[in-house]
Amino acid sequence: MLVCLGLIFMTQWMLLVAHMYDDWQCSNWEMSDSPIQNLMLNWWKTELSWISTMNFTKYNCSMTVDNNVLRIQGSNTNCIFRRNLAFPLHNGANFSVTAESTNSTCSITCKYIPQGINGSAIENFSCVIYDISLMNCTWQAGRNAPGGTQYFLYWQNSRDDDQTECELYTKDENDRNVGCKFQNVTIKGKTTYFLVNGSHKTFLIQFYDNYTKLYTIERLPPPLNVTANCTSNPGGCIITWQQPLLSHVENRNCFQYEIDIQNEVKTMYWFAFGTISSYMYLNNMQISILSLLTSI
Ligand SMILES: *[C@@H]1O[C@H](CO)[C@@H](O)[C@H](O)[C@H]1NC(C)=O
Ligand SMILES: *[C@@H]1O[C@H](CO)[C@@H](O)[C@H](O)[C@H]1NC(C)=O
Numbered sequence: 001m002l003v004c005l006g007l008i009f010m011t012q013w014m015l016l017v018a019h020m021y022d023d024w025q026c027s028n029w030e031m032s033d034s035p036i037q038n039l040m041l042n043w044w045k046t047e048l049s050w051i052s053t054m055n056f057t058k059y060n061c062s063m064t065v066d067n068n069v070l071r072i073q074g075s076n077t078n079c080i081f082r083r084n085l086a087f088p089l090h091n092g093a094n095f096s097v098t099a100e101s102t103n104s105t106c107s108i109t110c111k112y113i114p115q116g117i118n119g120s121a122i123e124n125f126s127c128v129i130y131d132i133s134l135m136n137c138t139w140q141a142g143r144n145a146p147g148g149t150q151y152f153l154y155w156q157n158s159r160d161d162d163q164t165e166c167e168l169y170t171k172d173e174n175d176r177n178v179g180c181k182f183q184n185v186t187i188k189g190k191t192t193y194f195l196v197n198g199s200h201k202t203f204l205i206q207f208y209d210n211y212t213k214l215y216t217i218e219r220l221p222p223p224l225n226v227t228a229n230c231t232s233n234p235g236g237c238i239i240t241w242q243q244p245l246l247s248h249v250e251n252r253n254c255f256q257y258e259i260d261i262q263n264e265v266k267t268m269y270w271f272a273f274g275t276i277s278s279y280m281y282l283n284n285m286q287i288s289i290l291s292l293l294t295s296i
């Protein structure tokens with residue numbers, strides 16, 4: 001414990017090892033006299049926790065991935081990284097805890113190195129939400145994944161939810177899971193965490209993880225009840241439509257509509273914003289094709 005007294009700044013490197021998947025413990029063989037012990041990472045809770053054998057006044061934590069650093073202040077037993085800021089872990093990360101009191105500072109760093117065959121993690125992960133509450137996720141097997149590798153998707157809609165496994169996998173011809181269909185997804189406006197890990201009877205398979213805000217992946221349906229009422233005297237058309245049904249958007253002003261009007265001579269594009277109205281008056285226009293797109 002003496003190492004930490006008298007403003008000695010120390011850094012020790014430790015390795016996070018996955019004893020259990022949900023809790024990674026930092027292995028700490030060399031420095032068993034460190035005042036910060038039992039560093040653990042629970043990634044579903046984005047929480048770094050430890051036991052302190054000295055009374056420090058302040059604790060800071062950081063997470064570093066490549067050259068991106070996330071620094072937060074902690075309590076005397078843990079730090080919780082906010083999800084919307086946290087980085088995926090599948091490429092590895094460095095975690096550190098710095099403890100400070102009036103006359104000493106202590107710092108320990110823990111390195112998380114993903115285990116498993118390089119290139120065995122899934123690639124090209126992508127999800128889309130459609131028809132209000134349905135979601136499809138797809139991926140491709142890692143290019144170096146050995147034959148017989150199986151993948152599993154786990155997700156946590158928000159930090160307050162439990163993590164659950166995919167209930168309905170889509171499979172390729174070798175019975176390997178390459179996608180997941182979700183039947184009842186609620187968009188909560190928070191950051192959702194996806195993890196796809198893999199198993200093989202002989203080899204360790206790397207995992208892939210991803211933070212996504214679900215509203216950014218919703219496929220917007222077209223506007224409803226589009227009508228065009230054209231009159232010849234005065235010549236013109238009134239086009240009306242209604243906001244499409246979506247799972248989450250309450251604010252009409254967020255909508256932006258695009259009207260594509262094509263007549264025989266030329267193509268014209270009109271942009272109408274939700275803030276303006278949901279109708280348009282077109283002067284002396286002959287309409288042959290009309291389509292409306294929605295975007296947010
Ligand atoms: C930390 O301080 C509390 C009260 O302030 C005291 O009871 C406890 O023994 C101290 N712990 C250590 C490790 O010094
Ligand atoms: C902890 O973080 C605060 C604010 O981010 C910073 O002012 C302080 O210097 C940090 N302390 C240590 C010991 O890193």
Ligand SMILES: *[C@@H]1O[C@H](CO)[C@@H](O)[C@H](O)[C@H]1NC(C)=O
Binds near residue numbers: 065092
């Ligand atoms: C962790 O720190 C080591 C040594 O400073 C560095 O080589 C490595 O790239 C870091 N890892 C990550 C994921 O940033």
Ligand SMILES: *[C@@H]1O[C@H](CO)[C@@H](O)[C@H](O)[C@H]1NC(C)=O
Binds near residue numbers: 006103
């Ligand atoms: C550190 O400061 C505390 C009070 O601020 C004091 O009790 C303790 O003896 C000091 N330790 C050293 C090594 O100076």
Ligand SMILES: *[C@@H]1O[C@H](CO)[C@@H](O)[C@H](O)[C@H]1NC(C)=O
Binds near residue numbers: 118
């Ligand atoms: C996997 O890739 C990492 C980084 O590219 C490299 O440091 C490591 O040695 C590789 N491991 C194996 C078993 O090839």
Ligand SMILES: *[C@@H]1O[C@H](CO)[C@@H](O)[C@H](O)[C@H]1NC(C)=O
Binds near residue numbers: 123124140
């Ligand atoms: C992922 O997508 C890219 C671009 O479409 C493609 O080149 C690559 O082969 C895909 N990865 C796998 C493992 O299929």
Ligand SMILES: *[C@@H]1O[C@H](CO)[C@@H](O)[C@H](O)[C@H]1NC(C)=O
Binds near residue numbers: 128211217
């Ligand atoms: C994370 O998942 C989203 C959802 O489909 C996808 O659009 C994005 O490309 C993924 N990010 C990375 C880094 O793979």
Ligand SMILES: *[C@@H]1O[C@H](CO)[C@@H](O)[C@H](O)[C@H]1NC(C)=O
Binds near residue numbers: 128130181219
């Ligand atoms: C979702 O998956 C189902 C079944 O694989 C497919 O029929 C449907 O077109 C997909 N929808 C989207 C929006 O990708």
Ligand SMILES: *[C@@H]1O[C@H](CO)[C@@H](O)[C@H](O)[C@H]1NC(C)=O
Binds near residue numbers: 184186
């Ligand atoms: C869908 O999820 C919502 C909220 O989680 C729940 O209230 C509802 O009962 C679910 N509906 C079905 C058909 O499972």
Ligand SMILES: *[C@@H]1O[C@H](CO)[C@@H](O)[C@H](O)[C@H]1NC(C)=O
Binds near residue numbers: 152154198199
């Ligand atoms: C994949 O991750 C889940 C959730 O953390 C865990 O329960 C499961 O055991 C893991 N599976 C494999 C094959 O690592």
Ligand SMILES: *[C@@H]1O[C@H](CO)[C@@H](O)[C@H](O)[C@H]1NC(C)=O
Binds near residue numbers: 224225242
């Ligand atoms: C669209 O128009 C039909 C017929 O006028 C009506 O029954 C329906 O409720 C309208 N849809 C919406 C979302 O208002």
Ligand SMILES: *[C@@H]1O[C@H](CO)[C@@H](O)[C@H](O)[C@H]1NC(C)=O
Binds near residue numbers: 229230231
């Ligand atoms: C079309 O517009 C004209 C003139 O504004 C109006 O008299 C008529 O009732 C409208 N027709 C429909 C079907 O809305």
